Amino acid sequence: MSIVVKELKDVRPPLLWEPNAGPETDDFVKRKQANDQIPPVALQRVVFEAQQILGRCVDPTKGPEGATGLAVGYVQSGKTLSFTTLAALARDNGYGMVVLIAGVLDNLLKQTLTRLTADLNLAGGLARPWVLVDRPTPGKASATQLQQHLTKWSDPSLSPQKKRTVMVVVLKNHKRMGNLRACLKGLDLSAVPTLVIDDEADQASLNNFAYSNRRTGSNKKSTNYSEVTALKALLPHHTYVQYTATPQAPLLVGLSDALSPSFAELLSPGDGYVGGKVLFAPGARYSRAIPDEEADASLATSTDGPPSTLVDALRIFLLGACAVEESGKIAHRTMMVHPSHHTENHKDYQVWIADLVGAWRSMASNAALKDEFFEHFRRAHTDLAETVGNTLPSLEVLVGHMSYVLKTVNYREVNSTGPGSEPVDWSGCEYWILVGGAKLDRGFTVEGLTVTYMPRPMGVGNADNLQQRARFYGYKQKYVGYCRIYLRREVRDAFRNYVEHEEAIHESLRKTRGEALSKWNRQFTLDGAMNPTRRNVIGIPLEEVVASNWVHPKAAYVDRDCVEDNRQVFKDFIAQLGGLNNGVAANDVDPERYIDKRSGKKNILFENVSLETVIDGLLERLRMGDGDDAVQRVGCVLALRQLIKDGQTHADVFVIGELEPQNRSKKGKAINQVFQGKNPDTTDRTQLLYGGDRDFASASRVSLHLRAFNLLNANTRATEEKNVPWFAMHVPESLKKRLLIQAEGV
Incomplete structure (x- = not known):
């Protein structure tokens, strides 16, 4: 199976080498097409873009050298699909080890590990050309397994069939990365071409002392940065590829920094992707403003019950779930409530939602009350009609499903401690309301997200940090009419303005695609209320x-x-x-x-x-x-x-x-x-x-x-x-x- 959209030899500027899509890539594509119903043309594009990325990495057939690259996509647009494809291509083209630095939270690592195992069939047994090593630790069986297989890879007397590519998954934490480095220390890795993939590379990998070092002439290093750069130094033949949807920080480190990318490639969003250009386009009707007094409301200060915009958002969400029931299909629909990174605020919203859902369950099934109750949904129905159009069923038809939806909907907190730390069992329920903070930020996938209620303030005003909250982006063109985002007014304006900033970065990178980033002058168009990224990692004077x-x-x-x-x-x-x-x-x-x-x-x-x-x-x-x-x-x-x-x-x-x-x-x-x-x-x-x-x-x-x-x-x-x-x-x-x-x- 030949998976190319056009000839690699036609890519300009030319690739360093031309990776082939072999059996692992072909099997992966067939698996994704069968399991996730991704169209073949879309998968062909993903493979071709991954070939371009790998073609700018070090050639596995040549002498040891190191490189750093950057792969830039959009929030919720399929970066995991891209780097999984890149890993499959790496195996097909002779890479002996793939290291995935998979985020800073255990839940995100487990989420990614589950996807990788399924997509690459890593648990397929001895016949598979992969060995999965999850968070290797010195003195444990994981370290022994890692060392044995890498030693085999360096043995010229063994046939290629006896050499299995090691897939190492590690948390982006200096202790975990230090464990990996300790497991690799002392091995001769010069004959082991290695691909290091840093997922969410703008987060936690970069040197937090870059700005102060530039001003004072010192050379301090933050702990994660020390471990990442030490890992790179330990790998004689490797490419470190940074994956992110917010590339401001990697692009603004000092040009001599070990993590400064030498090349960048863009990832195209697939058909059906809905991002800022759609949701925050001029005249678009998907976002709503939360008044400041409602955004700051709490159980202690609010005497009139939950904020009215929260009630509006919940009605919009429930009508969207009723529309799924009316269609006869089975699909997830989720409402996300993201009030703060402080967990104490989550409990207030959890109480409000529990009270509303509980009261509405009783009213929806009460013959004497339900007509008046459903009349309160008429404004929400009119709101949805603005974006759904003529295909929106009547209010009378939708509320016919309300009793079932209210009985089915599950609501819970998603936090790092207590019951909120448990994973969401998406298979157990089709309709969810999730209340949380940091765990609902970067990298967390919310199935069927339609309504977001986010009264969080701007915070420190870093553009990349704000954009990573946009869990409401994603492949939802088929039901985008049912999507709503409730934000503080200044936050909504910031998201609108970010669209211009993001497109300017992508256009600049597109013009310099494949060329040395050291020659590219960093230039950003940015809203006056924001900074491109956290100042402490900026190593380039702006x-x-x-x-x-x-x-x-x-x-x-x-x-x-x-x-x-x-x-x-x-x-x-x-x-x-x-x-x-x-x-x-x-x-x-x-x-x-x-x-x-x-x-x-x-x-x-x-x-x-x-x-x-x-x-x-x-x-x-x-x-x-x-x-x-x-x-x-x-x-x-x-x-x-x-x-x-x-x-x-x-x-x-x-x-x-x-x-x-x-x-x-x-x-x-x-x-x-x-x-x-x-x-x-x-x-x-x-x-x-x-x-x-x-x-x-x-x-x-x-x-x-x-x-x-x-x-x-x-x-x-x-x-x-x-x-x-x-x-x-x-x-x-x-x-x-x-x-x-x-x-x-x-």
């Missing part, structure tokens, strides 16, 4: 650019070559616009807004210049000799590219004073005063001869100023530099963009 109001370089003159080049850029750009004669004096276009009654050179306006022309013909060509100004220029380009995606297409370009050089004094390298003010300085616009440079900007579009300066000595007023080109960009507040950009030369 500069912040806020593209709002006026943005311009500070140092108009750095070196003569730079100035001469920029003069030519201005000349070419104005020629591209048709020359100055093709523009119009701004005061003739709008004399009330652009006041200029002076004699002499005018400010020439070119309206509706395409942003692409501004980027390609001007900003991308300008040279900034000063580092801060170089960051500003990149920020301007990034802001305009993002505005194009947002639907903004044109800008207004003003050539100030017809590009006649104006005199300005210098303060160091910078211009002392850039903008000419009003003349005279009065608030009565009818008295103005000139409204001031800052007035020459559109209220609704981006505006560019092009001008030239003669730079004067601040003390002697003698001209030191002539005809120095200079630009400024104005972005209206409504189009504001915040960008984080890697400092040049880093």
Whole structure:
């Protein structure tokens, strides 16, 4: 069975080597297709992307070397499927060991271990080419088994059939990883090609002292980071592949860091995936705001019962479950309540839900009460009709199933202690309400999740941490109309804004796919209320650019070559616009807004210049000799590219004073005063001869100023530099963009 979408040899840039999909990959694909009903075309794409990832890893047939890579997907989009495919390919292509670092919580490790065992048939006996070693420990049978099989792999006298690939699963905990390292110590692993997969690689693996080390020059290492890097150092022939849906942290470690990825590959979500682009699209009706007073409610402070939005959410969820009953199908539907990472808050919601479900069970089966009771569901039914459409059964039909649904629904806490620590037995019930905190965060799979009620605040405002709460993403296109997300207003806005941030990262990685990430300048578009990731792991200096109001370089003159080049850029750009004669004096276009009654050179306006022309013909060509100004220029380009995606297409370009050089004094390298003010300085616009440079900007579009300066000595007023080109960009507040950009030369 040949599983390719296109030829690997056609991938650009070329792969280091071309992995083959052999019997383990083929069997895995057949198993997934039969058990999970995944379409063959979708599985072909997964295999092809895994081949590209493995093809950028070290070649198992060549001499020992090490590498680090990054695989980036979306939350709940199938990363486990991808790295399981990668493991199968590794076996088919001669890897002797696969190490899976499977999260920080035991429940997530067990969840992943169960999937791996089933998907790769790891428990299939002696005939299988795998040996599963779960959390090896020195002095235990697991260590002996691991060592014996790795020793066999290094024995050239044994046939390939006698060499089974060792699948090692270990918790992302420094003691557990230290145990694995102790089991491997002393073995000759130079002939054992190894694939290390770090699931949720942005969490707990990176050095928590990176930021302070960069500032102080020290070399402190956090415990997990020490163990991961020590494991890499122990493996002469390996690739460490980081899997994550939130790559900000791995991308922002220092470029010389052992965990800095040398390449990145993107994972495509399959058909039917529903993410932020759907749920938080402009005008989408899937999210609802929880008022602050309800989000902060508790049993101790609330005298009117549970928050009204919680009651609304529960009604929406129950009607969705009734719709499943009406369809005649058997499927899970789950409501997730995620109030806080503090377990004491969970008990309040557990009480409220228990009281509501208990009371409603009685009312739904009471002939005297049920009509009035069901009438309270009418608003929820109208709400669902907005997204489900004409296929939504009538309220009368749905509530006919309510008694059964209320008798069936199971509600429980999901925590790390007490009864909440027990695994969810999905096979025991089709309808669930889960109340929890951290265990419902990253990596936890919720079957058939339709309604999320999350009154948690923003917290510290790290973008990657917030996105990992999005358990409400996933493959749910078939029932997305029944999905609702209840969030605090500022959290909902953050999720909406994250969509832009996430797509910008993916687009940048797509453009540099397969190329050395050390050459890629990190650039992030980010909401003003958030940071890309936790500061302590950031090893790359970032500069912040806020593209709002006026943005311009500070140092108009750095070196003569730079100035001469920029003069030519201005000349070419104005020629591209048709020359100055093709523009119009701004005061003739709008004399009330652009006041200029002076004699002499005018400010020439070119309206509706395409942003692409501004980027390609001007900003991308300008040279900034000063580092801060170089960051500003990149920020301007990034802001305009993002505005194009947002639907903004044109800008207004003003050539100030017809590009006649104006005199300005210098303060160091910078211009002392850039903008000419009003003349005279009065608030009565009818008295103005000139409204001031800052007035020459559109209220609704981006505006560019092009001008030239003669730079004067601040003390002697003698001209030191002539005809120095200079630009400024104005972005209206409504189009504001915040960008984080890697400092040049880093």
